[in-house]
Amino acid sequence: MAEKYLAIDIGASSGRAIVGILENGNLTLEEMHRFENGPVERDGSLFWDLDMIFSELKAGIAKALAKYPDIKSMGIDTWGVDYVILKPDGSFARDPYNYRDSRTDNVPEEVFQTIPEKELYSRTGMQRMQLNTIYQLYAHRKAHPEDFADGNTLLLIPDAIAYLFCGDRTCEYTEASTTNLLDATKRDWDWVTIEKLGFKKEFFPKLTQPSTVVGKLKKEIADELGIPQIEVCKVGSHDTASAVASVPAPNNKNWIYISCGTWALFGAELDSPVLTQEALNASFTNEGGLNGKIRFLTNIIGMWLAQELKADWARRDGEKMPWSIIDKMAVESDGLKYIVNPNAREFLSPGDMAGKIRRYCERTGQGSPNDAETIRCVYDSLGLCFRAKLEQLKELSGADYDCLNIVGGGSNAAVLMRIATDICGVRVIAGPVEATATGNILSQAMAHGSVKDLAAARDIVRASNTPVIYDVEDQDRAKYDDAYARFLKLVAQD
Numbered sequence: 001m002a003e004k005y006l007a008i009d010i011g012a013s014s015g016r017a018i019v020g021i022l023e024n025g026n027l028t029l030e031e032m033h034r035f036e037n038g039p040v041e042r043d044g045s046l047f048w049d050l051d052m053i054f055s056e057l058k059a060g061i062a063k064a065l066a067k068y069p070d071i072k073s074m075g076i077d078t079w080g081v082d083y084v085i086l087k088p089d090g091s092f093a094r095d096p097y098n099y100r101d102s103r104t105d106n107v108p109e110e111v112f113q114t115i116p117e118k119e120l121y122s123r124t125g126m127q128r129m130q131l132n133t134i135y136q137l138y139a140h141r142k143a144h145p146e147d148f149a150d151g152n153t154l155l156l157i158p159d160a161i162a163y164l165f166c167g168d169r170t171c172e173y174t175e176a177s178t179t180n181l182l183d184a185t186k187r188d189w190d191w192v193t194i195e196k197l198g199f200k201k202e203f204f205p206k207l208t209q210p211s212t213v214v215g216k217l218k219k220e221i222a223d224e225l226g227i228p229q230i231e232v233c234k235v236g237s238h239d240t241a242s243a244v245a246s247v248p249a250p251n252n253k254n255w256i257y258i259s260c261g262t263w264a265l266f267g268a269e270l271d272s273p274v275l276t277q278e279a280l281n282a283s284f285t286n287e288g289g290l291n292g293k294i295r296f297l298t299n300i301i302g303m304w305l306a307q308e309l310k311a312d313w314a315r316r317d318g319e320k321m322p323w324s325i326i327d328k329m330a331v332e333s334d335g336l337k338y339i340v341n342p343n344a345r346e347f348l349s350p351g352d353m354a355g356k357i358r359r360y361c362e363r364t365g366q367g368s369p370n371d372a373e374t375i376r377c378v379y380d381s382l383g384l385c386f387r388a389k390l391e392q393l394k395e396l397s398g399a400d401y402d403c404l405n406i407v408g409g410g411s412n413a414a415v416l417m418r419i420a421t422d423i424c425g426v427r428v429i430a431g432p433v434e435a436t437a438t439g440n441i442l443s444q445a446m447a448h449g450s451v452k453d454l455a456a457a458r459d460i461v462r463a464s465n466t467p468v469i470y471d472v473e474d475q476d477r478a479k480y481d482d483a484y485a486r487f488l489k490l491v492a493q494d
Contacts, residue, residue, distance in 0.1 A: 017060025033060030260410025267297025380386030
């Protein structure tokens with residue numbers, strides 16, 4: 001008998017409500033609702049419009065239950081690091097800040113005066129990024145100390161949404177692992193760091209493991225939407241945790257995943273964290289996964305660059321250029337002519353991405369790229385960044401890897417997949433595209449006992465999807481080696 005689950009999958013640029021139908025070891029997906037998402041600027045700061053998100057999600061849930069009234073449960077995943085502060089009366093202290101807000105500029109350096117970076121990494125195992133929750137909370141407390149009054153508690157974004165729907169006040173483990181405030185070995189809050197920074201222990205709620213049923217849809221919401229009170233599950237609430245759960249990885253082989261969307265999360269799945277100085281120097285992070293796994297990965301600014309270019313050109317031209325045209329421009333442009341470091345700080349904030357890339361190229365003596373050369377520059381630079389991280393991961397793990405499993409929306413970008421294959425010199429397995437929703441749904445099925453474990457979930461992924469396989473075609477390694485050397489020099493300068 002078919003089982004139906006609802007995935008609420010919210011990324012930094014869009015949100016979706018997707019129904020998954022699991023039957024005879026096969027999973028099919030049906031998108032019920034989609035909406036745009038993004039930062040909102042107000043009074044010089046960037047926020048998320050949580051009221052809009054909640055309203056859109058209710059519309060999506062209503063559509064899904066209207067068509068499939070026998071849906072068993074819903075699960076929520078979002079991006080990492082962002083949060084709300086819940087007051088005793090059940091309201092939020094203020095709208096959630098967007099991680100791209102500039103309030104965390106130079107904050108890591110302030111934190112390291114209290115806790116040296118090496119010490120912090122030895123417990124939390126988190127890559128240094130100024131957007132991490134630890135730095136956001138530090139900046140938040142300086143600006144609004146009243147938000148940390150007695151009785152107030154932290155809820156990360158997917159947990160805040162779950163709270164709105166069912167009243168649960170816990171934080172899910174995989175999402176909490178993105179905060180830089182979780183002990184990677186103990187899999188609990190890092191109480192040493194929390195105490196040293198002067199935060200109250202009561203501010204941090206109980207952790208819940210993924211694949212756990214935590215409540216039912218509130219009666220007033222069910223009545224408002226005219227639907228049953230379906231169960232609410234904590235899944236791999238960090239979208240990358242759900243995406244990695246859906247990687248159709250080969251059994252008994254060393255494999256690398258890239259969850260490629262607005263961000264490209266590049267890494268391997270391990271049984272225990274890597275907390276060495278070498279891992280810190282390489283900017284690798286240890287985040288939680290399903291079934292107790294560690295996602296040992298590094299964050300790369302991914303399709304954000306291309307998305308921002310598309311938005312720039314739409315503002316300039318008065319109309320949106322289709323991705324098919326943008327990719328055609330990249331294909332017809334000379335490769336490896338212009339290169340940037342995708343993770344350079346200037347590319348983190350929104351707006352004028354074309355200008356930022358042009359100025360970067362001019363500053364580094366490469367000249368001024370036109371539109372076609374700019375998008376080709378983005379794809380080439382991402383491919384070179386993938387190669388750099390591949391080499392680092394080999395050194396850190398002592399393992400060899402013969403394929404990149406690329407999942408998520410970016411796996412649809414055939415031009416990028418081809419470029420990455422040839423630059424890295426390894427096979428690329430692309431898909432599933434809806435990786436996060438797939439992992440979300442399978443996590444719910446694990447919560448209900450319909451899927452035994454992560455290995456069984458991946459069996460279902462392999463049975464339900466036919467990935468696109470890219471083998472290395474261009475054997476001229478000299479030009480790629482030369483471009484890679486140029487790339488490493490640029491990274492060293494940033």
